[in-house]
Amino acid sequence: MKDREKIPKATIERLPLYYRCLDKMATFEDVEVVSSKDLGGKLDIPSTQVRKDLSYYGEFGRRGVGYNVNELKRSVGKILGVNRTWPAALVGAGNLGRALVNYGSFEMMGLEITCVFDNDLDKIGNLINEREVKSVQEMSQKVMKNEIKLGIISVPAEAAQAVADQMIEAGIKAIWNFAPTRLYVPEDVSVKNEDLAVGIVSLIYHLSWQEETDV
Numbered sequence: 001m002k003d004r005e006k007i008p009k010a011t012i013e014r015l016p017l018y019y020r021c022l023d024k025m026a027t028f029e030d031v032e033v034v035s036s037k038d039l040g041g042k043l044d045i046p047s048t049q050v051r052k053d054l055s056y057y058g059e060f061g062r063r064g065v066g067y068n069v070n071e072l073k074r075s076v077g078k079i080l081g082v083n084r085t086w087p088a089a090l091v092g093a094g095n096l097g098r099a100l101v102n103y104g105s106f107e108m109m110g111l112e113i114t115c116v117f118d119n120d121l122d123k124i125g126n127l128i129n130e131r132e133v134k135s136v137q138e139m140s141q142k143v144m145k146n147e148i149k150l151g152i153i154s155v156p157a158e159a160a161q162a163v164a165d166q167m168i169e170a171g172i173k174a175i176w177n178f179a180p181t182r183l184y185v186p187e188d189v190s191v192k193n194e195d196l197a198v199g200i201v202s203l204i205y206h207l208s209w210q211e212e213t214d215v
């Protein structure tokens, strides 16, 4: 395997796409062998790119034959770290938080939201997908006790930094942040910002340009 630092970010971001596609082929489509052309074709990624991405991590598949779907899925899963389950703590059991806790397919990607916190007395004690919403005051203790390393923030932007600070103090090392605000974190903590509004605005941008050129 290449030096981790030298692997392009874009390659790392494509790996989950390969993994999900391989999982679908293995689980629902009973496909045993796949070529880089077919795998890339399903994802709109050129076959040369698929081969290059995988080559950073070793030699997979056989020239002229293709990749064994299950073997490649296992290898990519191991590279991604999704071959095990990572428990996560979610703070903010509102509309988005509830949708995330109810979503059934994160486990396939190695994520299990094991505890949910909020500061609203009307929400504390409620069940979401069999998880009881606990007071955010209990978060640090729960995270430390269960050695949870992954945190999910779905509180309003104004509350996000304080929640992140609390998570980090408790030992969280990776934060999936849905609040539309920048988080300031130490170097050894990773943050992935998920800003859905930015995605939709780029679509609207294309729509509005299309309308202008249609006039």
Ligand SMILES: NC(=O)c1ccc[n+]([C@@H]2O[C@H](COP(=O)([O-])OP(=O)(O)OC[C@H]3O[C@@H](n4cnc5c(N)ncnc54)[C@H](O)[C@@H]3O)[C@@H](O)[C@H]2O)c1
Pocket: 091, 092, 093, 094, 095, 096, 097, 117, 118, 119, 120, 123, 136, 153, 154, 155, 156, 157, 159, 163, 178, 179, 180, 195, 196, 197
């Ligand atoms: N709903 C969406 O589709 C959506 C889409 C994109 C981004 N977001 C972002 O996600 C976040 C949540 O959105 P929402 O629609 O679920 O809001 P919401 O108001 O329904 O939920 C927010 C929850 O956070 C809790 N909360 C607030 N401060 C807290 C604190 N300090 N500690 C613990 N809990 C706290 C509230 O009690 C509430 O239950 C927001 O930052 C929003 O901008 C939401």
